[in-house]
Amino acid sequence: MARRFNNLDAALRYLRPPASGADGIIPDAPLGTPLRKYQDWKAGKVDIDYPRSASSNPGTFERIGIKPFALPAASPIEYVTVISARAQGQYALFGLSVAELGIEIPDADDFIAKGYRPAKASCRNITGTTAVTATSKLTGVPYKAKSDVGYSFPFGRTAGNPTYSEQKAAIIAAVAAAAGTKSVSFTPEKF
Structure with missing residues (x-):
């Protein structure tokens, strides 16, 4: 929990x-x-739904290639994964690029690993300037929140950042340098 x-x-x-x-x-x-x-x-006595707004739906998914961190740095093997069409064009908003994230066009010989989930950077762009009061669906307690929009970007190993910690630090630096109020959190890759 x-x-x-x-x-x-x-x-x-x-x-x-x-x-x-x-x-x-x-x-x-x-x-x-x-x-x-x-x-x-x-206890499961109440079912709470958090419906997505139409603008936050991922849309279609595009196949991409990622070099996993679990493989040796010299390994040329890429794994096939996906990115949402909604997130695909939003790299620059956070000061990122396809090359910085280690995203490549998948080749015919890229490996499709069952159960593999790439590392992800969940980026948020705070668009609201004043906090509005919302009510928690779990407790009914009011809280303050600002309008924001978020995107999840899969990322992998690059030549300049061959380890997860180096790549994570590079993404944090890029997001911190981007204009506006931004934040980023990470989910490590899973096999």
């Missing part, structure tokens, strides 16, 4: 009487409280 729910999970544990032990049943939180809404969601 995400770290942002640690405080709510701790609050649920504190509802349990000390005499019942670590495996004791947690009683229901009081009705109408944010903790009860979260408890009902966690």
Whole structure:
């Protein structure tokens, strides 16, 4: 579970009487409280949907080639993966390029690895200047948020950045140098 729910999970544990032990049943939180809404969601009693706006749908997917970090630096082998058509044209918004991300046009001899997921850079561009109040669907508690748009870019090993940490640092530097308010987070590759 995400770290942002640690405080709510701790609050649920504190509802349990000390005499019942670590495996004791947690009683229901009081009705109408944010903790009860979260408890009902966690127990599967409530289904919460987060529908995507039409502008955030990925559209079609384009095949690309990536050199995985798990392979030796001298290895010419590329793995085939995909990028959404929506994200494909947005590199420059974050100061990135196809070459910097290690994205190549796939060749006929590129390897299609079952279960392989490339490393991804999830970039966000904060477009709003003032925070608006929104309400959490999980707890019903209001919070402040600014308008933003995000894109996920798969990335791989390049000649200049043969390791994951070097490539990650190069992407962070490019995003930090881009105009406007930007952020980036990473998901490592999986085999």
